[in-house]
Amino acid sequence: MAAAPSPPITPISPPKSNTNTSSINPTNPSHLLSLLPKCTSLRELKQIQAITIKSHLQNDIPVLTKLINFCTLKPSAASMDHAHHMFDQIPQSDIVLFNTMARGYARTDTPLRAITLFTQILHSGLLPDGYTFPSLLKACASSKALEEGKQLHCLAIKLGLNHNIYVCPTLINMYTECNDMDSARRVFDKISEPCVVTYNAIITGYARSSRPNVALSLFREMQASNVKPTYVTMLSVLSSCALFGALDLGKWIHEYVKKYGFDQQVKVNTALIDMYAKCGSLDDAVSVFENMVARDTQAWSAMIVAYAIHGHGYKAITLFEEMRRARVRPDEITFLGLLYACSHTGLVEEGCGYFYSMKEKYGIIPGIKHYGCMVDLLGRAGRLDVAFKFIEGLPIKPTPILWRTLLSACSSHGNVDMGMRVIERIFKLDDSHGGDYVIFSNMCARAGRWEHVNYVRKLMNERGAAKVPGCSSVEVNNVVHEFFSGGGTHSESRELHRALDELVKELKLVGYVPDTSLVFHADMEDEEKEATLRYHSEKLAIAYGLLNTPPGTTIRVVKNLRVCGDCHSAAKLISLIFDRQIILRDIQRFHHFTDGKCSCGDYW
DNA sequence: TCCAAGGGTA
Numbered sequence: 182m183a184a185a186p187s188p189p190i191t192p193i194s195p196p197k198s199n200t201n202t203s204s205i206n207p208t209n210p211s212h213l214l215s216l217l218p219k220c221t222s223l224r225e226l227k228q229i230q231a232i233t234i235k236s237h238l239q240n241d242i243p244v245l246t247k248l249i250n251f252c253t254l255k256p257s258a259a260s261m262d263h264a265h266h267m268f269d270q271i272p273q274s275d276i277v278l279f280n281t282m283a284r285g286y287a288r289t290d291t292p293l294r295a296i297t298l299f300t301q302i303l304h305s306g307l308l309p310d311g312y313t314f315p316s317l318l319k320a321c322a323s324s325k326a327l328e329e330g331k332q333l334h335c336l337a338i339k340l341g342l343n344h345n346i347y348v349c350p351t352l353i354n355m356y357t358e359c360n361d362m363d364s365a366r367r368v369f370d371k372i373s374e375p376c377v378v379t380y381n382a383i384i385t386g387y388a389r390s391s392r393p394n395v396a397l398s399l400f401r402e403m404q405a406s407n408v409k410p411t412y413v414t415m416l417s418v419l420s421s422c423a424l425f426g427a428l429d430l431g432k433w434i435h436e437y438v439k440k441y442g443f444d445q446q447v448k449v450n451t452a453l454i455d456m457y458a459k460c461g462s463l464d465d466a467v468s469v470f471e472n473m474v475a476r477d478t479q480a481w482s483a484m485i486v487a488y489a490i491h492g493h494g495y496k497a498i499t500l501f502e503e504m505r506r507a508r509v510r511p512d513e514i515t516f517l518g519l520l521y522a523c524s525h526t527g528l529v530e531e532g533c534g535y536f537y538s539m540k541e542k543y544g545i546i547p548g549i550k551h552y553g554c555m556v557d558l559l560g561r562a563g564r565l566d567v568a569f570k571f572i573e574g575l576p577i578k579p580t581p582i583l584w585r586t587l588l589s590a591c592s593s594h595g596n597v598d599m600g601m602r603v604i605e606r607i608f609k610l611d612d613s614h615g616g617d618y619v620i621f622s623n624m625c626a627r628a629g630r631w632e633h634v635n636y637v638r639k640l641m642n643e644r645g646a647a648k649v650p651g652c653s654s655v656e657v658n659n660v661v662h663e664f665f666s667g668g669g670t671h672s673e674s675r676e677l678h679r680a681l682d683e684l685v686k687e688l689k690l691v692g693y694v695p696d697t698s699l700v701f702h703a704d705m706e707d708e709e710k711e712a713t714l715r716y717h718s719e720k721l722a723i724a725y726g727l728l729n730t731p732p733g734t735t736i737r738v739v740k741n742l743r744v745c746g747d748c749h750s751a752a753k754l755i756s757l758i759f760d761r762q763i764i765l766r767d768i769q770r771f772h773h774f775t776d777g778k779c780s781c782g783d784y785w
Numbered sequence: 786t787c788c789a790a791g792g793g794t795a
Binding site: 214242243244245246247249250253276277278279280281282283284310311312313314315316318319345346347348349350351353354376377378379380381382383384385411412413414415416417419420423446447448449450451452453454455456478479480481482483484485486487512513514515517518520521524548549550551552553554556557582583586768769 | 786791794
C-alpha cells in the first residue's frame, strides 16, 4: 500500500490570549496572580498553572486558591474536574481552599460532592468557618438534602455561626427549598434584627410555598422595622402578588417600585409584567413591557407567556418574531410560552414548527414541559392518536403529568376508549391522584357509561385517592376572600347560598341548563346534583363579587383547579345579564367573560 | 485568597 502523503506542515498560530506571560516574573506569586483576572478560558489557566509548576509554586496555597477560584467562578464539569485534580495534588489544604472547592461544587449539578468533600475535611481536623456553611447549605438546598442540611445547622449552632449574616439567609433558604417552612420560620424568629437579605430569604420562601399572604405581611413588618428593601425584595413581593392574583396590592407595589427607583431594573420590570399578567391585567403588562428601555430574554419571554395565558396566540407569535428581529436569543422558557400560546389558540401547525425549530435552529433540547405542551397542543386539537404515539415515542420516560394532559384532552373530546387506554398508563405510574379518577368518571358519565363510573368510584375509595378540593378567591376592597366547593367556611355563606339560588333562577330564565352530567356521584338524585353544582367554589366567588362590588366593577376570580364546564357557561351568562366583566384565572389560563362570551372561545 | 437573598415554566 502506497504511503499516504504527509500533510503539508502549516504553522499553527498560537491561540489568541489576553494573558501576556512574557513580562512576568514567574517566581513571584503576586505577579503570577495578577495574570488571573485577564484569564478567560480553562486553557489560559493551564498555561499559568504550567508556570507555577516550573517555579515550584504548585503547593503555594494562596496561588492554588486563586487558580481553583478561577475554575469555580463559572464552573463547568471540565473546570471542576481540573480544580479537583489540583486540589488532590496538594499535601495539605486549608479551610479557605476547601471553601473555594465547596463553592464550585455547590454551583454545579453535582452539589452533593461538596458534602462528601466536607466529611473528608472534618476528618482531617480543619475547622469550618463562616464561609464554609453558605456553600454547603446551598448544595443541600439544590439537592433537597434536608437531613444533611439539618446536620449542618446543628454544627453551625455548635460553632456559634448560625447567626452569622451570611449563614442565616442560606439556612432559611435551605429549609424553604426542602419544603420545611416551619424550620425556616424558626430560624428567622430567632434573629433579633434580621437584615434585608434574611427578610428576602424568608419572603421568597413563603412566596414559593404558596403562602403569599404571609410573604406580604412579612414585607409590611420589614418596612415597619425600618429595614430598607432592595430590588430582590421587590421580586419576591411581586411574585407573591402574582401567585395570589392580588391586583390592587400589585399596583400598590408598582407605585412603590417607581417611588424608590427600582423601575430601572430589567428584572423588576419583568416581575411586574408577570404580576400584571397573572393578576388578569394584560393591558398593564403590555404598558410595562413597552416602557422598558432594555429588554433581555426573560423580559420578552414574560410578555410572550402573558399573551399566551390570556389566549392571544397570534400576538405571542408576533412578539416572538419581533424578538428575533431584535436579535435577542430565545431560551427554553421562551419556547414554552410560544408552544403554550399555540396550544391555547389551536395553532397546531405553527406549534409543531416551533417545536422542531427550537432544536434545529436554536440548539435547545426540549424538556419534559415542552413535551407536555406538545401533548396539549395535539390533544386539544383532537389529534388524540397522534398525541398518544408522540408520548410513546419520547426519548425519556413519560411522567404521569404527560398522560394526565392527554386524559384531559380525551375528556374534552369525549373519547372514552382512548381515555381508558390513557388511564391505564397513568395508574401504572401513579394511582393516588384523585383528579384522574374524577376526570375519567365525569367523562364516562357524560357518555352514559355508568358501569365505568361506578367502578372507578369504587376504585378511588379503595385506594384512598384524594381529590384536591376546589378553591376560588375574589378580591373585594383589598381583602382576598376564599371559597371552597360546598362553601360552608366563609362567614357569610348562608346569605351567599340564598343569593346563588336566586341567581340560578335568573340564569335559567335566559336559558341556563345546569350540566349535571359533570357531577361525579352517580347515585345522587338530579336535584341533589344540581345543588352540588350550584355551590362550586367559582360560582360562590363570582356571586360574592357580584353582591359586594358596585355595578360595573370587574370581578376577578382565581381558582386552584381548572374551571368546570358548567361554571364556565354560567359565568358567560352572568357577564351578559349583569353587564359585568368577569376575569377568571384557573390553573391553566385566563378566561375573560364579557357580554355572554369568553375570550377562550370555548377552546380550553 | 473563599460567603447570602433572585424575575419569566405545563
